[in-house]
Structure formats: structure tokens, C-alpha cells
Amino acid sequence: MGKETTIYDIAKELKLSPATVSRALNDHPAITLKTKSLITTKAKELGYRSNKFASNLRRQKTNTIGVIVPRLNSYLMSTVLAGMEKVANEAGYNLIISQSLESQKKEIVNARTMFDGRVDALLVSVAYDTDSYEHFEAFINKKIPLVFFDRVIEQFDCTSIVIDNVKGGYEATRHLIDEGCRRIMHVTGSLKRNVYADRLRGYRLALAENGIAFEEDWLVVTDLSPEAGRKMAKKIQQLRPGFDGLFVANDSCAVSCMGALKQAGISVPGDLAVVGFNDDPLAEVIEPQLTTVHYPGKEMGEIAMQTLINHLNGSLNMHPADLIVLRSELIVRQSSRKSQAQGTL
Amino acid sequence: MGKETTIYDIAKELKLSPATVSRALNDHPAITLKTKSLITTKAKELGYRSNKFASNLRRQKTNTIGVIVPRLNSYLMSTVLAGMEKVANEAGYNLIISQSLESQKKEIVNARTMFDGRVDALLVSVAYDTDSYEHFEAFINKKIPLVFFDRVIEQFDCTSIVIDNVKGGYEATRHLIDEGCRRIMHVTGSLKRNVYADRLRGYRLALAENGIAFEEDWLVVTDLSPEAGRKMAKKIQQLRPGFDGLFVANDSCAVSCMGALKQAGISVPGDLAVVGFNDDPLAEVIEPQLTTVHYPGKEMGEIAMQTLINHLNGSLNMHPADLIVLRSELIVRQSSRKSQAQGTL
Numbered sequence: 001m002g003k004e005t006t007i008y009d010i011a012k013e014l015k016l017s018p019a020t021v022s023r024a025l026n027d028h029p030a031i032t033l034k035t036k037s038l039i040t041t042k043a044k045e046l047g048y049r050s051n052k053f054a055s056n057l058r059r060q061k062t063n064t065i066g067v068i069v070p071r072l073n074s075y076l077m078s079t080v081l082a083g084m085e086k087v088a089n090e091a092g093y094n095l096i097i098s099q100s101l102e103s104q105k106k107e108i109v110n111a112r113t114m115f116d117g118r119v120d121a122l123l124v125s126v127a128y129d130t131d132s133y134e135h136f137e138a139f140i141n142k143k144i145p146l147v148f149f150d151r152v153i154e155q156f157d158c159t160s161i162v163i164d165n166v167k168g169g170y171e172a173t174r175h176l177i178d179e180g181c182r183r184i185m186h187v188t189g190s191l192k193r194n195v196y197a198d199r200l201r202g203y204r205l206a207l208a209e210n211g212i213a214f215e216e217d218w219l220v221v222t223d224l225s226p227e228a229g230r231k232m233a234k235k236i237q238q239l240r241p242g243f244d245g246l247f248v249a250n251d252s253c254a255v256s257c258m259g260a261l262k263q264a265g266i267s268v269p270g271d272l273a274v275v276g277f278n279d280d281p282l283a284e285v286i287e288p289q290l291t292t293v294h295y296p297g298k299e300m301g302e303i304a305m306q307t308l309i310n311h312l313n314g315s316l317n318m319h320p321a322d323l324i325v326l327r328s329e330l331i332v333r334q335s336s337r338k339s340q341a342q343g344t345l
Numbered sequence: 346m347g348k349e350t351t352i353y354d355i356a357k358e359l360k361l362s363p364a365t366v367s368r369a370l371n372d373h374p375a376i377t378l379k380t381k382s383l384i385t386t387k388a389k390e391l392g393y394r395s396n397k398f399a400s401n402l403r404r405q406k407t408n409t410i411g412v413i414v415p416r417l418n419s420y421l422m423s424t425v426l427a428g429m430e431k432v433a434n435e436a437g438y439n440l441i442i443s444q445s446l447e448s449q450k451k452e453i454v455n456a457r458t459m460f461d462g463r464v465d466a467l468l469v470s471v472a473y474d475t476d477s478y479e480h481f482e483a484f485i486n487k488k489i490p491l492v493f494f495d496r497v498i499e500q501f502d503c504t505s506i507v508i509d510n511v512k513g514g515y516e517a518t519r520h521l522i523d524e525g526c527r528r529i530m531h532v533t534g535s536l537k538r539n540v541y542a543d544r545l546r547g548y549r550l551a552l553a554e555n556g557i558a559f560e561e562d563w564l565v566v567t568d569l570s571p572e573a574g575r576k577m578a579k580k581i582q583q584l585r586p587g588f589d590g591l592f593v594a595n596d597s598c599a600v601s602c603m604g605a606l607k608q609a610g611i612s613v614p615g616d617l618a619v620v621g622f623n624d625d626p627l628a629e630v631i632e633p634q635l636t637t638v639h640y641p642g643k644e645m646g647e648i649a650m651q652t653l654i655n656h657l658n659g660s661l662n663m664h665p666a667d668l669i670v671l672r673s674e675l676i677v678r679q680s681s682r683k684s685q686a687q688g689t690l
Contacts, residue, residue, distance in 0.1 A: 047486045049461055064458055072442070073423030081417055085446060094458045096441040097417070101430060113409055113439045116394055117462050141392045226626065255630060281571065285600060285630050 005048040014042055065308065066114035067097045067123045068107060070151065074252070075280040076297045077125075080149065083301025084123065091309045093120070102128040102223075111135040121145040121308050126153055128190040128223070145311050149304045151193045159322040161304045165195050168293040169202025171330040172247050172275040175291070177210050179273050179338040181245030184212075187232055187257075188249040189224045196221075199249050199277065224249060226256035233260030236272065244272060244338070251276035251283045251292055258286055258335065273338040279331055288334030296326050350393040359387055410653065411459035411467045412442045413452060415496065419597070420625040421642045422470075425494065428646025429468065436654045438465070445472040447568075456480040466490040466653050471498060473535040473568070490656050494649045496538045504667040506649045510540050513638040514547025516675045517592050517620040520636070522555045524618050524683040526590030529557075532577055532602070533594040534569045541566075544594050544622065569594060571601035578605030581617065589617060589683070596621035596628045596637055603631055603680065618683040624676055633679030641671050 007025065011018040016039070024031045024039040025048075031039075065088055069077050081097065088095050096117070100107035107127045114122055115138050122139055125148065133155045139146045140156055152160035176184050186203050189196040200219065207214050220235075222228035229248070236243055236257075248254035254276035258268055268274055268288060276283060276292040283290035303324060352370065356363040361384070369376045369384040370393075376384075410433055414422050426442065433440050441462065445452035452472045459467055460483050467484055470493065478500045484491045485501055497505035521529050531548050534541040545564065552559050565580075567573035574593070581588055581602075593599035599621030603613055613619055613633060621628060621637040628635035648669060 047483050049463070062461075064462070071423075072417050072426055073420065075418065078416075078418030081444070085444065089446075089451065094443065094454050096443050096458060096462070098439065098441050099426070099430065101434075106434065109439050113441060116407075117409070117441070118394070138392050252626075259630065281597075282627065282630055285604065285627055287632055 005043075005046040007048075009046060010039060010042050010048060013046070014038065061120055062118050063093050064117070064119050065093050065095055065121050065123065065305070066117070066119035067095055068110045068114065069097065069099050069125050070102050070127050072097070072099050074250075075282075076150075076250075076278045076295055079297030080125075080301040080304075083298035083303075084305040085301075086298075087302050087305035087309065091305075091313075093309065100127040100130075104130040104132070108135040111138075115139065115142075115144075119144070120312055121147070123147050123149060123304055123308065125150040126193070127151075128193065131192060145308055147304055147308050149300055151195055153194075159307055159324065161300055161307070161324045161326070162194065163295060163300070163326050163328040165198030166202040166205070168277065168328045168330075169199030169247070169249075170206045171202070172199075172277065172291075172293055173203045173206035174210075175330055175332065175336060176245040176247060176273055176275060176338075177206060177212070179245075179269070179336055181273055181338060182212060183218070183243045184245035184247060185218050185220065185232075185236070185243045186247045186249075187220045187222055187224070187228070187253060189222065191221060196249055203247060218243075222253070224253045226252055229253040229256030229258075230260045233257045233264065233266075236261065237264050237266065245336075246272055246274045248274070249277050251278045251280040251290060254290060254292075255280075255282045255286050258290065267341070268335055269338040270341040273336040275330075275336050283331075283333070286335075291333045291336035292331055294329045294331050296328065300326055350388075350391040352393075354391060355384060355387050355393060358391070359383065406465055407463050408438050409462070409464050410438050410440055410650070411462070411464035412440055413455045413459065413467070413469045414442065414444055415447050415470060415472050417442070417444050419595075420627070421495075421595075421623050421640055424642030425470075425646040425649075428643035428648075429650040430646075431643075432647050432650035432654065436650075436658075438654065445475075447473040449475040449477070453480040456483075460484065460487075460489075464489070465657055466492070468492050468494060468649055468653065470495045471538070473538065476537060490653055492649055492653050494645055496540055498539075504652055504669065506645055506652070506669045506671070507539065508640060508645070508671050508673040510543030511547040511550070513622065513673045513675075514544030514592070515551045516547070517544075517622065517636075517638055518548045518551035519555075520675060520677065520681060521590040521592060521618055521620060521683075522551060522557070524590075524614070524681055526618050526683060527557060528563070528588045529590035529592060530563050530565065530577075530581070530588045531592045531594075532565045532567060532569070532573070532598060534567065536566060541594055548592060563588075567598070569598045571597055574598040574601030574603075575605045578602045578609065578611075581606065582609050582611065591617055591619045593619070594622050596623045596625040596635060599635060599637075600625075600627045600631050603635065612686070613680055614683040615686040618681040620675075620681050628676075628678070631680075633682075636678045636681035637676055639674045639676050641673065645671055 007018050007021045011021045021039055024036045085095055098110040100110055104127055107130055146158045148158055149161040152162055191197045204214055258274055276290050279292045279294040283292045352363050352366040356366045366384055369381045430440055443455040445455055449472055452475055491503045493503055494506040497507055536542045549559055603619055621635050624637045624639040628637045
């Protein structure tokens with residue numbers, strides 16, 4: 001990489017004083033438009049980069065907002081980011097995104113990169129295994145707005161945006177019970193994370209309300225990958241006739257499980273009724289189509305970003321520990337309609 | 346946001362000279378380990394951020410690599426990014442990612458953010474509508490390594506990493522012809538982009554080699570979205586019996602088109618044989634499973650990043666205008682097996 005261009009280089013080339021160049025680049029009223037134009041053209045030509053550190057001391061703004069997500073290869077996360085981009089663009093902010101790949105270690109590096117990059121604000125959905133939160137303290141101390149979404153934590157007085165995961169888990173399980181299921185397996189992710197812990201609470205609540213005794217081996221904690229779905233299918237096969245219902249905490253895992261069950265000759269929903277979570281496009285492509293909980297990802301992204309931008313613009317003071325809860329909705333499709341498939345209720 | 350902590354603040358708190366603080370933070374040998382530890386602890390406590398501008402003049406490194414992609418909501422892009430992350434992490438680099446949302450205007454802002462953020466290198470897959478490339482010149486001038494992948498341009502002497510899209514398009518079309526198709530529609534994206542222009546070349550080559558006269562209305566340029574796929578299904582329906590083969594330049598558009606065709610009672614592959622591109626997981630979920638061209642996304646990401654890092658580490662000098670071409674492969678599944686479906690060849 002070449003040497004960094006400074007205002008001295010620009011000054012030298014144009015035979016002007018460094019002070020004039022500095023003022024022009026900072027849009028100082030004492031400099032004529034003509035001179036400003038001359039200087040900015042030369043600055044561009046020489047590849048001058050504004051000294052963010054110095055200019056931050058004055059403006060404190062980079063118009064860049066950082067987002068840390070667990071993984072980018074999920075439909076849900078891409079819809080959340082689409083919502084964030086939409087609102088950020090309209091407000092003149094640019095997003096930079098990094099993924100923790102579900103690792104706390106990487107999340108710490110990401111947070112540091114965002115902090116050193118002087119983002120105006122940070123949005124985070126935490127990794128599977130994160131269990132200390134010191135890497136976010138620098139933002140709190142520096143009063144850089146910090147918002148958590150989807151996978152949130154309670155350690156700081158930050159605004160959090162979530163869906164009602166207890167309700168989502170409850171409705172999914174209650175629906176399976178209504179369809180005649182009595183032995184319902186629940187496949188989920190790390191219970192350190194609110195989204196999975198709360199869906200489990202909803203599941204257990206629905207069982208309890210309907211007089212079904214939960215058994216420890218009904219609950220399986222996985223990484224919710226498609227591979228985990230295929231493994232689950234094998235387990236279900238071996239236990240046959242063990243379970244008559246299956247509630248999986250995301251669709252990509254549920255769909256791969258269904259695919260493997262079908263190949264093994266197990267009928268969905270006849271032998272096993274299945275409900276997923278998120279409402280990925282996959283859910284409508286598989287046959288039978290997958291019953292799932294619709295997750296308003298784009299809306300979550302829009303609201304998270306709007307809340308943040310209102311705060312940055314001073315039009316809204318985020319109240320410490322604000323919690324915004326969005327509506328989710330059970331979408332009933334064929335994969336769970338056991339009562340129809342068997343003609344018995 | 347609070348006031349930026351400077352070395353003067355740290356010096357004042359510790360009753361040391363600013364010069365000592367500066368030297369300690371730069372790991373100068375003249376400062377004792379004890380004093381260094383005292384100063385770095387205080388720096389952390391006060392939320393001190395290293396002045397990247399100044400330290401760049403010395404080290405010229407931020408250990409951050411920027412990636413600009415058209416959209417994050419594609420399986421292909423998420424596999425490419427997974428490959429990039431893997432290699433970058435192993436080498437101690439962190440990625441920041443931004444999306445152009447297929448717009449040149451946003452791509453320009455993204456490039457500026459990456460440049461001002463002082464990334465050590467930049468990887469780009471260009472937007473649909475990008476047709477001027479001045480926003481990358483600053484990187485070239487500053488000798489910041491720039492690598493294009495998947496959607497590449499020829500304006501600069503940069504390393505580019507692609508698959509052989511002509512071959513991919515040729516094999517997809519040739520296969521449809523072998524299955525008995527004679528009127529083959531091709532649905533693709535912006536022909537400004539190498540990936541779509543080259544797949545079209547392959548398609549036309551296969552037609553020409555097999556004595557099939559191409560007609561202008563066989564080619565449809567869309568945004569390759571699922572919505573475009575549903576629209577295509579309507580068009581195909583109206584023209585029935587018009588086409589007997591369909592080659593779509595990505596799987597998500599092909600799958601949504603197939604779904605709509607099935608609903609309209611058109612049999613795939615009996616009435617219409619379909620081939621997609623990319624080998625998304627969707628292709629194996631739909632029934633009949635979709636024939637497609639496997640795209641080695643993870644490998645592309647790994648190789649792009651490894652090439653860049655070798656260059657940054659000085660172990661490899663990228664030759665101007667290097668082009669790395671990865672192997673793609675036709676995966677034949679049921680959606681294109683017209684010869685079997687009809688019992689005729």
C-alpha cells in the first residue's frame with residue numbers, strides 16, 4: 001500500500017497553506033467556493049482520506065452503523081438485514097456487517113473492529129456460545145447506541161427487539177396437540193439464548209396445560225443445522241413408534257428432517273406431524289408444505305434501525321431497557337394436519 | 346456519544362507524559378513492561394481507541410478486509426462468504442461486509458466506507474447496474490489489493506475469480522437438447538454482468554451446434570427473483586405448447602417458476618424440462634428435484650481470500666489481470682429427465 005496522502009501533500013501540490021486546505025476540506029466559510037472546489041478535486045485525485053479520528057473529535061459521526069449477526073446464511077437474517085438497509089439508506093447511513101459464526105471469540109473481534117472503525121451505533125444478535133459481555137462495555141462507556149435484536153441479552157440497559165418466543169413455542173405445540181399428538185419431540189438450539197429458551201418454555205406450557213407429562217428425552221439440543229435435521233430423522237426412525245409430533249425451532253432443520261423421514265418411508269403428517277419456526281421460503285417448497293411460525297424479520301430490521309436512527313438524530317431518547325416485542329403468527333400448512341391425514345381426531 | 350479519549354487523557358490520569366503513553370501504546374522498547382501494563386489497562390478503562398490514521402502511517406494495517414456483495418439473501422453468496430471467513434480467520438483477519446442491493450449508487454457509498462475505514466484489501470462482486478468503475482480507482486491508486494469474484498469487470502488489472510459460465514450454460518442447454526428439447530427458453534439476469542452474458546453464450550453455442558435456430562423471444566432478461574419465476578410460469582402457460590425446455594440462470598427463480606407451473610397443471614419434466622443454476626439447497630427440496638449447475642461457492646471464497654492474504658503477506662505477488670477459473674458441474678436430477686418422463690427420445 002502506498003503512503004497515506006495528507007493535507008500537506010495537497011497543500012504542496014496546490015501551493016497553498018495546509019491551514020487553507022484543512023479549512024476547505026472542513027467546509028469553512030472563510031474559503032471561497034472556487035478554492036474549495038480546487039482543493040476537493042485535488043484531494044480526490046491524490047486519494048486523500050479524511051482523518052476520521054480528528055474529524056470525529058469535531059463531528060463525532062461516520063454515518064456508518066455496524067451490525068453483528070451470528071450467521072449470514074439464514075433467510076431470517078437476510079430479511080432482517082434487508083429491513084435495516086432500507087431504513088438506514090433512507091436516512092443516509094451505510095451498514096457494515098460482520099458475522100460471529102456462532103463463536104464468542106469471533107464476536108469479540110467483530111465488536112473491536114466495529115469500535116475501532118468508529119461506527120455511530122451497533123446492532124447485535126448474539127452468538128450461540130456467548131456468555132460474557134465485556135466486549136460490549138466499550139460501547140456503553142462511550143455512549144455509542146447499542147441495540148440487541150432477535151437473540152438479546154439482559155446484562156445492559158439497552159433497547160432490545162424480539163418476537164414473543166414463548167407465545168410462538170406455545171402456539172406451535174398447542175396446534176400439534178389439537179391435531180391429536182400426544183408424544184411431541186422438541187428439537188432446538190442453545191438454551192443460553194432467549195429465542196430457544198423461550199420457545200422451550202412455550203412448548204412446556206402447552207404440554208402442561210393439556211395434561212401431557214414432559215419427558216426429558218423429548219428435548220434435543222442441536223445446532224439446528226440441516227445435518228442435525230437428518231440425524232434427528234434417524235433417531236425418530238429408530239424409536240418408531242415413539243413420537244407422533246415434532247416441533248423444530250427453525251425451518252431449515254425441520255425441512256431436512258422431513259426430507260430424510262420421507263425417504264425412510266415415514267409419512268408426514270400421518271405418522272408424524274411436524275411444525276417448524278421462521279417461515280423460510282423452504283417451508284412452502286417442501287411437500288407436504290411445512291406448518292411454521294411466521295417471523296416478521298423485515299419489520300424487525302426496520303424497527304430496530306428506525307429506533308436507533310431516531311435516537312442518533314435526537315428525536316427519540318431510547319429509554320434504558322426498552323423492550324420491543326413484535327407479533328409472530330402460526331401458519332398452518334399440510335405437514336401438521338394429522339387429524340385430516342388419519343381421519344381420526 | 347462521549348468525547349474521544351486521547352493519549353493526553355491517559356497521561357493526565359496517570360501523571361505521566363503524553364510521550365510515554367504514546368510510546369507504551371506503540372510497544373516502544375524504552376518503556377518498561379510494568380509501565381506498559383499500567384498504561385494499557387488505563388487506556389482500556391477509559392475506552393481509548395487507537396488512532397488508525399496515525400498508526401496506519403506507521404503500520405499501514407488494520408487487519409480488516411472489506412467485502413462488497415450484491416445481496417446477502419442468496420445461498421451462493423453465503424457459501425462464498427463462509428469460505429472467505431474461514432481463511433481470513435485462520436490468518437488473523439476480520440471481515441466487514443456490505444451489500445450494494447444491486448445498485449451502483451449504493452456500491453459507490455460502500456466503496457467509500459471501506460476506503461475511509463482503511464481496509465487492508467477489498468473483495469467485490471459488482472451490482473446488476475454498475476457501469477462505471479471510478480469508485481474503485483482510489484484502491485488502485487493507493488495500491489490496496491482489490492479482487493473481483495463471481496461478477497467481475499475487466500476495467501482494471503485486478504485478479505478475478507470466476508467459474509466458466511460459458512461452459513455452465515453450454516452444458517445445461519446441451520443436456521436439455523439431449524433430453525429431446527427443441528424449443529428452449531432462457532431466463533437470465535442483467536447482460537451487463539459476465540455471469541449472465543457468458544451463460545447466454547453457452548446456451549447459444551449449444552443451440553447452434555445442434556442445428557437449433559435461436560429466436561429472440563426465447564431469451565428473457567429479469568431480476569431472477571422468485572417473483573420473476575412466477576411471472577415466467579404465467580408466460581409459459583399462455584404460450585403452451587410453446588416451449589419444451591427451460592434454462593434459468595439461478596435456482597431460486599427456477600424453483601418458484603416450477604412451483605407455479607405445477608399449480609397450473611403443467612408437468613415437469615413431461616411437458617417442460619427445467620434446469621437451474623447454482624445448486625441451492627432448494628433444488629433438492631422441490632419435487633421433482635431440480636437439475637442444476639453446481640457452483641463451488643465455498644471454494645471460490647477460500648481461494649479469493651487465500652490469494653489476497655498471500656499477496657498481503659508478500660508470499661505471492663498477484664500478477665496483474667490474473668484470472669482464476671473454478672470448475673462447475675452439471676448435476677442431473679428429475680426436473681430435466683424428459684426422455685424418461687415421456688418414454689420417447
